[in-house]
Amino acid sequence: AQTVTQSQPEMSVQEAETVTLSCTYDTSENNYYLFWYKQPPSRQMILVIRQEAYKQQNATENRFSVNFQKAAKSFSLKISDSQLGDTAMYFCAFMSDDDKIIFGKGTRLHILP
Amino acid sequence: ETGVTQTPRHLVMGMTNKKSLKCEQHLGHNAMYWYKQSAKKPLELMFVYNFKEQTENNSVPSRFSPECPNSSHLFLHLHTLQPEDSALYLCASSQVGTLGVENEQYFGPGTRLTVT
Numbered sequence: 001a002q003t004v005t006q007s008q009p010e011m012s013v014q015e016a017e018t019v020t021l022s023c024t025y026d027t028s029e030n031n032y033y034l035f036w037y038k039q040p041p042s043r044q045m046i047l048v049i050r051q052e053a054y055k056q057q058n059a060t061e062n063r064f065s066v067n068f069q070k071a072a073k074s075f076s077l078k079i080s081d082s083q084l085g086d087t088a089m090y091f092c093a094f095m096s097d098d099d100k101i102i103f104g105k106g107t108r109l110h111i112l113p
Numbered sequence: 114e115t116g117v118t119q120t121p122r123h124l125v126m127g128m129t130n131k132k133s134l135k136c137e138q139h140l141g142h143n144a145m146y147w148y149k150q151s152a153k154k155p156l157e158l159m160f161v162y163n164f165k166e167q168t169e170n171n172s173v174p175s176r177f178s179p180e181c182p183n184s185s186h187l188f189l190h191l192h193t194l195q196p197e198d199s200a201l202y203l204c205a206s207s208q209v210g211t212l213g214v215e216n217e218q219y220f221g222p223g224t225r226l227t228v229t
Contacts, residue, residue, distance in 0.1 A: 039158075099201065
């Protein structure tokens with residue numbers, strides 16, 4: 001069975017610093033998708049970044065980038081030049097080819113002024 | 114992990130049917146959530162219950178009716194749904210502290226709903 005593990009329940013960094021959130025997963029499938037979602041205090045989930053497993057190039061979205069290591073089954077999220085608005089709960093998610101989606105338990109990120 | 118279970122895992126219903134989705138958490142948490150995951154939109158939060166009281170309803174149509182009889186069980190009652198309601202419905206639970214701070218959310222496997 002697929003699993004998603006976020007080993008950091010909570011993290012704090014100073015504004016403008018770079019922070020990396022870790023995510024590992026387990027699957028026997030070769031084709032799948034990986035996501036990072038942000039859940040700010042407003043509670044609505046925001047899709048931050050998406051990675052297709054067949055693509056070797058790491059996805060990037062402005063200040064957000066991932067380090068996708070397929071062999072190691074690792075999918076970490078790097079936030080550069082962190083801002084106060086980045087304070088949120090971050091969820092890593094795995095979706096198989098048949099649309100089955102599994103979420104990690106989340107990492108609460110605090111950006112300190 | 115069997116912390117949060119959802120039944121059924123798959124459901125096909127007609128637009129005139131009435132059905133219910135069930136979520137059960139075995140983790141002793143005090144907050145439960147319903148999310149909708151569809152191909153067209155990222156994960157959407159629908160309802161939040163803290164200590165069995167509904168604290169959030171994010172503009173969800175009345176054809177979706179949640180029920181939280183106790184802190185371990187959460188239902189989503191469905192009636193007169195539309196085809197665009199077809200989606201994966203995910204349940205989650207967490208422990209909310211005395212200051213209202215939520216800890217990690219544990220997600221269930223989801224119910225794949227198809228409305229015909």
